Amino acid sequence: MTHQAQGYPASSSLGVEPLLLPDITHDAVVVVPGIMGSELFDTHSGKVVWGLSNSRWLTRAWLTRSGMTPLRLTPEEMAGDYGRIVARRLLKTPAWCPFLNGFEPYHDLLWAIRSAVTHCEAILPFPYDWRLPVAAHARALATAARDHLTRWRQHPAQKAARERSVDQQEARLVFIAHSMGGLVTYAALSLGGDGDLAEDTRGVMTLGTPYQGSVVAANILNAVQDNTLLLPRGTLATVAATMPGVHDLLPRFVCLEEGDTVRKLTPSDVAALGGDKELFRTSQEFFDRLCRDPMPHLQPIAGVGQATVQSMRLNAGLVCSSEYGFRADRHGELKRDEHGRPARFPVKGDGTVHRASASPLPRTPTLYGQHGALASGKQARSAVASFLADEDYLGQLQADRGLGLKVPDYVEVGAKWDLAITGTDSPAGISCTVAAVDTRYTRIFPASADGNNRLRATCSVPSVGLYRVTVTSGHSPDLTQLVFAGPKGTEYLDD
Incomplete structure (x- = not known):
């Protein structure tokens, strides 16, 4: 799709008024979906194992005994051989997962981006195997983004649009990332092996990215130990225990209540709640390296107004999560009430990621919306289009009072x-x-x-x-x- 300048000639003393140029970007855009936001294809069986042309496959996936088995990591995959599953495209139909609720497809977001770029070939969707660790995608995304930018800079539409731009600067990259996709983008820019990628990036917009993780991931891993939960939750927990990607989403902030103190999760805690101690230990080491430097050119968007779990207790191996969190003062000391107990703060979020985890920056634009639909809503699409058009994006106003x-x-x-x-x-x-x-x-x-x-x-x-x-x-x-x-x-x- 191309954009042509449109305008309305009008009589004046100088003749016909000049045409209005469209408010679009000539930069290259990379769209990185969230967890479960990519269709997965099993090259051994020749079957799609996540995401089909309609949502009826969800019934088989969640309500039959073997429906989720293809998503379990094999011993070969656990050892680093990732060739079995291929991510072929972004999610095309709605999907659902216990605890994480629903995931809307990305066609509305892609349509909004197409209206803000000079040609559809400026857009690169980057599907990935979300079961795997975030670290596994860093080099692949960095390479794909570099190749995309190189091709786009040679495209006739880019060259024509560049001549109309204010500074006529060569096209750069803009990343639009939802949920886990923001972590994948962070890894690509910081640890992807392309030292010039950050310099060639104009901006990164993340929507509902769990920079500090989410207590929801602990609920997912723990479900198999709670036999009072409904069938699909136990099915998910059995599969998720093998997935490094789920362990990458575990909370890395102070969230575990123990008497009159609150602390971060340890690998032993993760093992006790049903996860894999070594997968979490590896995840911690990776994020320690990743977070040494801030994400460059970042504009996060946080979902707000939705009840969101932010803390937890472990009772005999069972997770009891709560919709309140804790805060520390500028010296790192936990805030306490008049009785000396940890003070509780009911900060909400998008239903999966609480507000403080959705942004590493002190001031962040916010949207009212549920996590799985955050990237497809009207407000988000408007924010993305603005971000693509404006090189100095100051962010929209904070979300009005909403439901x-x-x-x-x-x-x-x-x-x-x-x-x-x-x-x-x-x-x-x-x-x-x-x-x-x-x-x-x-x-x-x-x-x-x-x-x-x-x-x-x-x-x-x-x-x-x-x-x-x-x-x-x-x-x-x-x-x-x-x-x-x-x-x-x-x-x-x-x-």
């Missing part, structure tokens, strides 16, 4: 379940819709105040599948979240 949405990640077909809308106690102007992703089922559920400065709606769905919850309001950005519905009981379906 929060909290839904179960897994529900049973035919059973009633509640969703909560926070940030208001008035149902006026609020619409709550539940729609099936793959069928025409759509239903509006009324929301009413529950007396705790929030609204509650009681919902149900008729069949197994993936459903999108959408909350709209005249005074807040739309909120969406994906919910997976399975059969009653805890028995696997037939393979």
Whole structure:
């Protein structure tokens, strides 16, 4: 797709007015998705093992005994032989995962980027095998970005757009990264083996990147030890225990409560909660190296307003997570209340990554939205387009007061379940819709105040599948979240 200058001639004493040039960039753009945001193909079986043309594959993946088995790392992969699985493209259809909830595909984001560049060939999507450690992708992304920039600088559209630019500077790179993709980008720029890549990068925008990790990763690894949890959660935990990528997302901030103190996780803690001690130790060593230098040219975006776990306790090997966190003063001392106990702060986030983890910078633009949909929402697309057009991006205003949405990640077909809308106690102007992703089922559920400065709606769905919850309001950005519905009981379906 190319952009042509458009304008409207008008009479004047000097003749026809000049045409208006489009507000676009001639830079090269690299899009790096988040965890589970890439389609994975098994070269041994010849089958797609994550991400298909519709979301019905999720039923087989999560509700059959062998559905997630292809995602387990083999002994060869654990030893560093990563040739079995190939990431072929960005996620094309909605997906879902216990604890992480839903993931929206990236076509809306890509469309917004196409409208802000001079030619579609300026865009490089970078799918990757998110099961693997972040470190494994550093050199691959650095090489792909360098090759992309070299090709784009020779493209006729780049050369023509460069001549119209203010300083006529040669095209540089802009990275747009969601979630885990921000860590992959960080690794590529700092440890990817291309010493000039940072200098050839104009900017990096990250959306919901867990720079300090997330307690949600601990919940994922721990699920197999809690036999009260529903079937898909245990299925995920068994597979995730082999994945270095999940261990890279474990919290690296002070989060573990023990009596009157709070500390960081240790490898022994990770082993106790169901993870792999050595995978976490390797992850810690990697991030120690990575964080010696700040990410260059960074503009983070943080999701806010959503209930987000930020701390945890370990009780006999079981994770009890909480929606509050802790803070230290400028000397590194933990803030305490008048009784000497660690002070608790209910800082929210995007439902997966709490606000403080989503940015290493003190002042960060914020958006109201759920983690899996953060990169596809209207506000995010607008911020990305602005970032691409403006070389000196100052960031949009902080998010206006908005709503929060909290839904179960897994529900049973035919059973009633509640969703909560926070940030208001008035149902006026609020619409709550539940729609099936793959069928025409759509239903509006009324929301009413529950007396705790929030609204509650009681919902149900008729069949197994993936459903999108959408909350709209005249005074807040739309909120969406994906919910997976399975059969009653805890028995696997037939393979």
